[in-house]
Amino acid sequence: MSNHFTPDHFTPNHFTPHAAGDLNYLKSLNRSTILSTVRRYPGLSRADIALRTGLTKATVGSVVNVLGERGWLREGELHARGGGRPGRSLYLDGEQHVMLGAEVGVKGLRVVACNLLGERLASQRLDVSPTTPEETAAVLARLIEALLGDPALAARPCLGLGVALPGPVAPQAPILRLAPNLGWVDVDFLALLRAELDAPAGVWLLDNEANAAAFGEFYFIEGTPPESIAYLSAGSGIGCGVVSGEHFPVIPRGHQGLVGEIGHTVLVADGAPCHCGNHGCAETLVSGWMLRESLGVAADASLSASLLARLDEPEVSAALARAGRALGLLMLNLHHTLNPSMLILGGSLMRLGAPLVAPALAYFDAHQNDLLRQSQRVPVKVVEDSTFTAARGAAAQVMARAAIEI
Amino acid sequence: MSNHFTPDHFTPNHFTPHAAGDLNYLKSLNRSTILSTVRRYPGLSRADIALRTGLTKATVGSVVNVLGERGWLREGELHARGGGRPGRSLYLDGEQHVMLGAEVGVKGLRVVACNLLGERLASQRLDVSPTTPEETAAVLARLIEALLGDPALAARPCLGLGVALPGPVAPQAPILRLAPNLGWVDVDFLALLRAELDAPAGVWLLDNEANAAAFGEFYFIEGTPPESIAYLSAGSGIGCGVVSGEHFPVIPRGHQGLVGEIGHTVLVADGAPCHCGNHGCAETLVSGWMLRESLGVAADASLSASLLARLDEPEVSAALARAGRALGLLMLNLHHTLNPSMLILGGSLMRLGAPLVAPALAYFDAHQNDLLRQSQRVPVKVVEDSTFTAARGAAAQVMARAAIEI
DNA sequence: AAGAGTTAGTAAATAGCGTTAACTAATTCT
DNA sequence: AGAATTAGTTAACGCTATTTACTAACTCTT
CATH class of the missing domain: 3.30.420.40 (ATPase, nucleotide binding domain)
Structure with a gap:
């Protein structure tokens, strides 16, 4: 039988059937679904999982026990919900793999x-x-x-x-x-x-x-899991990754792996030259390399430290505000093209803090159009330190x- | 068992397991896979399908026979490949449903x-x-x-x-x-x-x-099926739909259904006002309503007929060329955000023909950056009449x- | 304090899936 | 005419999740 788990490196968990399936596929599908249910909702009991996944208690029980033997799951405390026999909570096992x-x-x-x-x-x-x-x-x-x-x-x-x-x-x-x-x-x-x-x-x-x-931010997010997220990475360049899918998170990549290369969307027709060979890309308005070049920060110096030390120079603060507004505009465009249910800002530029981020968030808030206003404001989370x-x-x-x- | 086919209206065929699966799911998965194989490659035999899908001849045979009884498939002519017994070609049945x-x-x-x-x-x-x-x-x-x-x-x-x-x-x-x-x-x-x-x-x-x-252009496309397509619809407004997935085509929609709303990506910060309540959207540079307003075409007149009749006015031809270049820029940005493996241009504006489309294609060709040049040029197809x-x-x-x- | 009620979890029997292996069918090549 | 080759079917088989019945463990009521 064909293998659903061929190491297409790019689909670490792309479970969309691209081929027919056999009983092994079914087994693996359900085992993974159970595992992801525990990941997303730590502390559920076997019965809770059965309810959530639609599998029967019998199936869930046998799968959970196997996963326990193999070091993926561990049992925790008993539930205290009143009623009948308390369920035993289940967690991913952090002590093994x-x-x-x-x-x-x-x-x-x-x-x-x-x-x-x-x-x-x-x-x-x-x-x-x-x-x-x-x-x-x-x-x-x-x-x-x-x-x-x-x-x-x-x-x-x-x-x-x-x-x-x-x-x-x-x-x-x-x-x-x-x-x-x-x-x-x-x-x-x-x-x-x-x-x-x-x-x-x-x-x-x-x-x-x-x-x-x-992927990491989506996979290990705490609290109620969002349907999808976009991680806007603002560092030397500007990129963006999207993840969605509850049990089997998928990263859309596109034909050439360019999904989310928003740093190279053109915002100024025939604008300033970009590293990519085109002109007027978003990166010419906001990016680490552009700030470095325009404000004269040496290649071996820390961009954020250098600029934060020069914040009293009007040229520097104005440049950061301008770049921040461009970032806010990118955030808006992101919602009209990839439309995630949550936006996470990360990358080394976040170390610049409020001088860059505040104008970005302000621009984003101020320019929501009717389409976006139709529903609740999409939450934005800022990761200050995204070193790892x-x-x-x-x-x-x-x-x-x-x-x-x- | 939970139902994989709940009428989430928006996932007519979103087969990504959002839940665990049982034997019915497996059956339906394989039946659909076989059906889509015949749709994409008309004329295959049962043995061909087995090879392609990874299912065994036995499974394919029994499923195909059931699909034949139910009016989905019909048998066609015998293959003539030499060798052993010729396979019988299979086609979707156009005479029933x-x-x-x-x-x-x-x-x-x-x-x-x-x-x-x-x-x-x-x-x-x-x-x-x-x-x-x-x-x-x-x-x-x-x-x-x-x-x-x-x-x-x-x-x-x-x-x-x-x-x-x-x-x-x-x-x-x-x-x-x-x-x-x-x-x-x-x-x-x-x-x-x-x-x-x-x-x-x-x-x-x-x-x-x-x-x-x-979806329709992807689902019924002739020839070798692409991995994914984007259909850029240029009419009164500008929108875009994306489809990918060989057996189970999926339309990414995003949190608010705004995936592909590229007509409302902002290309000119604080530019001309748009119908959506924002300023400087792509639709203020290229769209039916913008051409109508700027060139004074009555609401009840045909936009394409009116403008094609006025092509000798320099104002009109210049406006179409300008709009065409904006469309070309949108096509480029599309490739850095949604990155389809094929682009189809449609919508009522295509009736304007070369005066609009030629500048768009020229701009698209001339501004490919290093990222896009890394691989083969993405094919672009123009649908002149997209009435239906x-x-x-x-x-x-x-x-x-x-x-x-x- | 004991029993009823309730929920969690397990065990054995069952139906249904795709696979395997052996077969028949239909063609070409020698 | 027969061997070789490929297509397609059939029946037995192993494995899946389910069903049904059960045991386990708690709370609430009396």
């Missing part, structure tokens, strides 16, 4: 190890700008080895490794297409990494930084994939 | 009846501008009754009725949210229609015009839904 996640950013490398709850167990960072893909893979490999040096961590079963890169990834194969801010083109980064590293068994995945971050967000998101993708391959 | 589709447009009403091949068996049109929702429903009901007056048509089993409207539809319920160009707000059009019409049994669906058109495109698309959605409910 781990996933590794890594990010290659324009300004540094990040590596994390997470448990099934998305909690960071350990992390490593190196604030150097990547050079060639080969050298970067070697450095990242050493960083991962350092992380796995912790014997407590190395003793846990590892589900795999996810890597996030600052550029679109081909939808058909785990290959970086183009990273304008690194100067990389068509890089098979996982192969380079594999040459340097044996370490984690399991799935190896590659994704765009914004997609990875979006993309790396953790890559780890989340590993978990999602592993969960359907159990 | 019909689906009805309707469109309420700013300039008129359209109704069609299609067979399973998407062929138009009959149609009706009425070139009047809709007034109130109630009156429009009554007029449309009479039009549908007129269509069903044909006894040959009325004798066929009908799968249902799909209706397309010029505005975003709520993702949770079949309700029109807002049609700026009709002045309608929160209209339950299917209920109004039901009050006037008993006629077709089966599924009743409601969708946005661009989504419906996109949306109505047929609505009918296609009915078929897709019916196919999983067999």
Whole structure:
């Protein structure tokens, strides 16, 4: 029978049947659904899960017990609802498996190890700008080895490794297409990494930084899960990842992996030249590289620290306000094209804080049109420190994939 | 067991498991997969289908035979490939079932009846501008009754009725949210229609015009099926529908049904006022209503006929060229946000022909950036006459839904 | 304090799915 | 005419979730 879990790297959990299914598919579908129900609603009992998923108590019971034996679920306290026999609450087990996640950013490398709850167990960072893909893979490999040096961590079963890169990834194969801010083109980064590293068994995945971050924020979100989110990543460049799907979150990627490349939507016809070869892109109005160039911040200096120290210069504060309004406009356009039910702002530019973010939110609020006003204001969440967000998101993708391959 | 086929009106064929599945689900999944394989590749044999879907010959054979008995499939000629026993080719049966589709447009009403091949068996049109929702429903009901007056048509089993409207539809319920160009707000059009019409049994669906058109163009496309398409509908307003998914085409709608509302992306910060209550939207640069207003075409006159007759006026040809370039820019932005693998241009503005379309295509070609140049140019198809495109698309959605409910 | 009532969870029997393996059918090639 | 090859069907089989009946564990009532 055809395999629903072929390692299309880009569909770590894309459960939409792209093929027919057999009984194994059904089994895996239901096991994953149960697992995701516990992830989204920690503390449910077997009976609660049966009610929510539509499966019978018998099915849920047997699946839950298997997942318990394999270290994915643990039982917790008894419910106290009154009535009859109390249900036993179920949780993802944070003490067994781990996933590794890594990010290659324009300004540094990040590596994390997470448990099934998305909690960071350990992390490593190196604030150097990547050079060639080969050298970067070697450095990242050493960083991962350092992380796995912790014997407590190395003793846990590892589900795999996810890597996030600052550029679109081909939808058909785990290959970086183009990273304008690194100067990389068509890089098979996982192969380079594999040459340097044996370490984690399991799935190896590659994704765009914004997609990875979006996935992680959606997958491990606390409270009532939203239908979908968009993670707007504002750093050296501007990108955006979208995730939706309750049990099997999907990242739309499009034909060339360009879904959410809103930094290169043209806002000024024949405007200022952009790194991408076009003119008047959103990145020419708001982005790390544009602020750096226009305000003269050295490549090796911290953009946020430099600019926050110069806030009294009218030129600087005006530039940040202008960039903030452009960001607000991008947020509006995002809602008329990808229309998420929640917007998360992240990326290194968020460290600039209110001088950038306040004008963005104000513009966004002030320019809602009739279409948007028809329904409740879409919530916006700001992640001030997203140092490990993309790396953790890559780890989340590993978990999602592993969960359907159990 | 929970029902995977709950009439979420907006997921006529959204087969992504949003719930666990039982054996019925599996059965329906495979039956639909086989059906869609025949739709996409007419003339395959049972053995071909088995190879393509991964199902066994035994399963395919039994399912195909049932679908034949129920009037969905018919057998055709024998293959002539040499080798062993020739396979018998299979086709969707165009002689049995019909689906009805309707469109309420700013300039008129359209109704069609299609067979399973998407062929138009009959149609009706009425070139009047809709007034109130109630009156429009009554007029449309009479039009549908007129269509069903044909006894040959009325004798066929009908799968249902799909209706397309010029505005975003709520993702949770079949309700029109807002049609700026009709002045309608929160209209339950299917209920109004039901009050006037008993006629077709089966599924009743409601969708946005661009989504419906996109669905139909994708569902009934000839030749090698693309992974995804975007249908850019340029009429009184500018909208866009996206469809992807080989066996179970999905229309992303987003939280408020605003996916693809690119006509209201802001391209000029604080630009000209738009019907939507904002300023500087794409529709202020290219749209039927904007051309009408700026070039002084009466509301009851045909926009394309009027302007084509005035092409020698420099003001008119310059305005069309300007609008065309804006359309080209929108096409570019579309590729950096929704990134379809094929772009189809439709809508009433296409009747303007080369004076509008040529500048659009030229701009699109000339401004491809490095990201787009990384891969093959995305094909663009122009539908000159899209009178019945949306109505047929609505009918296609009915078929897709019916196919999983067999 | 004991029993009724209620809900959680388990166990065994059952119906239905796709697969497997063996078959028949229909063509071409030698 | 027979071997080889491919298409399609049939019956037995293993596995799935369900159904039905049961046991377990609590609260509430009397």
